[in-house]
């Protein structure tokens with residue numbers, strides 16, 4: 001019997017009616033000869049509401065307690081779905097991360113799944129039960145509840161599929177992966193397939209449809225991930241290795257944008273490499289993710305250095321800078337940053353893609369504040385107000 005691991009996102013479990021419908025769908029799939037494991041997110045906007053509650057209690061909620069609070073949203077959905085399935089006459093059992101040993105490492109709020117104890121899952125499958133797992137949560141080395149970062153239930157599903165050697169299906173509110181977020185560009189094209197490498201870049205750069213770590217795990221364990229609507233004849237997208245999409249020979253597969261970053265500029269800092277290296281090491285030691293970096297040419301051995309970091313990590317970063325910079329150093333923060341990225345494996349073999357994009361920017365007066373590139377992406381920091389028109393112009397040019 002095949003093991004099918006399905007994940008239903010927040011909008012898919014937002015009402016009791018929807019939960020009852022999922023129960024029916026899952027039971028039917030089991031009856032057609034599969035073992036079912038279902039990972040659920042918190043209902044609708046529950047996670048946002050819980051964060052809001054915490055912020056009403058204090059400006060700076062304790063990270064351990066915040067994870068304990070946020071994990072409750074998924075537990076509610078899991079118990080409700082198990083009840084709905086049982087009420088329809090099929091056996092089901094809900095599990096929290098603790099109950100099936102989802103071990104995590106790293107920091108609260110962005111922990112990484114290290115392992116899952118499959119014994120209890122296997123036993124429940126052998127007993128013929130439909131398993132419902134609360135997504136987004138884990139247990140760390142100290143036995144405390146952790147969460148995996150916003151959107152992390154995708155990762156719970158892929159990790160379980162990898163552990164049980166099952167197939168993985170992610171059900172959400174969009175009928176597949178599009179070349180551009182359909183909320184930002186109505187004419188975006190749905191992709192039949194997309195390569196892990198491209199999807200990892202897109203999701204890391206802001207395409208919230210998949211949690212980046214889920215793609216990393218999919219790629220590592222070679223688990224194809226289906227993304228689409230549940231109970232629909234409309235075909236979704238398969239994320240897999242060596243997808244056929246590049247037969248089309250398109251240099252750019254998709255666009256991602258993110259408003260979640262800020263740019264920090266340190267002015268007038270001594271350009272000596274040891275100092276710079278110590279500074280970045282201190283930032284890295286706090287697991288603050290730096291993305292774009294640029295630096296000016298030295299004048300009297302002094303340079304300006306700019307980099308982007310997630311908005312949420314700004315305070316922590318500024319505290320580190322206080323320890324490293326002397327009084328003459330000035331630190332500026334630019335909050336008006338949208339990261340705009342184009343991604344495509346085709347860029348490895350096509351030259352002139354960045355040049356084409358910059359020409360478009362010049363012709364349309366789009367100011368570029370910072371740039372980074374890799375073999376398969378070009379990212380520019382632009383102003384918020386330019387985001388939607390940039391998406392449109394670039395999507396049109398690259399036929400996305």
Ligand code: ADP
Nearest residue numbers: 009010011172174177178180181183207208209
């Ligand atoms: P869920 O609650 O099911 O996890 P999410 O809100 O996390 O759903 O992700 C689905 C949303 O991701 C869609 O509504 C869509 O607007 C957005 N999205 C961003 N980029 C893309 C993309 N390239 N393709 C499809 N959807 C995208």
Ligand code: ASP
Nearest residue numbers: 041047136150151152153
């Ligand atoms: N409920 C969590 C969130 O809103 C996790 C998830 O939906 O995957 O981010």
Ligand code: MG
Nearest residue numbers: 009151208209
């Ligand atoms: Mg999501």
